[in-house]
Amino acid sequence: MPVPKPKAVQLIEELRNYTDSPIDEFSLNKSKYEAERLISIDPVNAYVALGIINTLLGKEDEMNECYKIALEIAPTDSIAVHNYAVSLSRFAHFKEAFKILKDAYLKQSNNLGLLKDVLDYALFCGSFKEAKEFLISWNKLANRKFDGSTRISNLCNLTIKYRISQESCELLFKCVEYTFGNFDPNIWKNIDIRTFEDCIQFVFNMNSYRVDTNLLIDIEDKFIELVEENGLSHVLNFINIGFTLDNYNDSFDNDLDFFDEYNIEEITEDDLKEIDSLLQ
Numbered sequence: 536m537p538v539p540k541p542k543a544v545q546l547i548e549e550l551r552n553y554t555d556s557p558i559d560e561f562s563l564n565k566s567k568y569e570a571e572r573l574i575s576i577d578p579v580n581a582y583v584a585l586g587i588i589n590t591l592l593g594k595e596d597e598m599n600e601c602y603k604i605a606l607e608i609a610p611t612d613s614i615a616v617h618n619y620a621v622s623l624s625r626f627a628h629f630k631e632a633f634k635i636l637k638d639a640y641l642k643q644s645n646n647l648g649l650l651k652d653v654l655d656y657a658l659f660c661g662s663f664k665e666a667k668e669f670l671i672s673w674n675k676l677a678n679r680k681f682d683g684s685t686r687i688s689n690l691c692n693l694t695i696k697y698r699i700s701q702e703s704c705e706l707l708f709k710c711v712e713y714t715f716g717n718f719d720p721n722i723w724k725n726i727d728i729r730t731f732e733d734c735i736q737f738v739f740n741m742n743s744y745r746v747d748t749n750l751l752i753d754i755e756d757k758f759i760e761l762v763e764e765n766g767l768s769h770v771l772n773f774i775n776i777g778f779t780l781d782n783y784n785d786s787f788d789n790d791l792d793f794f795d796e797y798n799i800e801e802i803t804e805d806d807l808k809e810i811d812s813l814l815q
């Protein structure tokens with residue numbers, strides 16, 4: 536007969552199911568009471584549960600405080616580290632999440648679960664070169680190929696080919712986060728990062744959203760503006776933005792308008808109306 540999981544761990548698993556559901560504050564307050572009651576029994580997991588609750592409620596400072604207490608007690612606890620990274624990503628702090636995961640992994644370099652998180656989050660903050668280095672560790676430890684290994688290698692090779700520095704790459708991803716994050720705070724759940732015809736491509740899945748016909752142009756316009764403001768105009772030739780729906784096989788207009796000065800085909804009003812009708 537399997538040993539039942541500790542109550543605080545069960546609570547964590549229940550709370551993670553809230554991620555994609557409407558927030559029920561009454562239910563969360565009940566979970567908060569239960570987590571606080573468990574602090575004397577299982578403090579690390581109880582504070583992790585409280586960290587998740589505060590994340591769901593949008594309370595960033597309280598979220599950070601709970602995780603910091605948990606990690607002061609158990610600095611390399613994999614449940615605490617993983618959930619802290621997830622919570623940080625909900626507030627668009629992907630670089631910080633990557634650093635926390637990386638630091639924890641370096642203290643227990645045989646932990647494949649943490650290494651997988653490190654590789655995933657390296658993509659979210661544009662740290663392709665570091666990701667490729669961590670792939671070497673994965674290949675030594677695991678008896679299987681990492682699912683995103685080809686993508687990581689291709690992305691890393693493109694940054695080398697076009698001489699895009701690590702700093703520029705991270706700044707570029709911040710521009711993506713800010714632009715799309717105003718539309719969807721859980722941005723990286725709905726963006727796929729890939730390579731396409733020698734470009735770094737961001738494909739945004741819009742299946743869960745209702746949008747008006749001006750939204751796509753607004754998004755790309757803001758993105759270009761931010762990129763130029765941050766001195767990254769030179770990378771626009773190597774960046775491609777696409778939009779897709781789960782029930783549509785191909786992304787809409789993979790070469791989405793970067794306007795005339797970039798000589799890329801402009802998305803038409805008919806394209807926008809078609810997308811809008813599919814999203815109704």
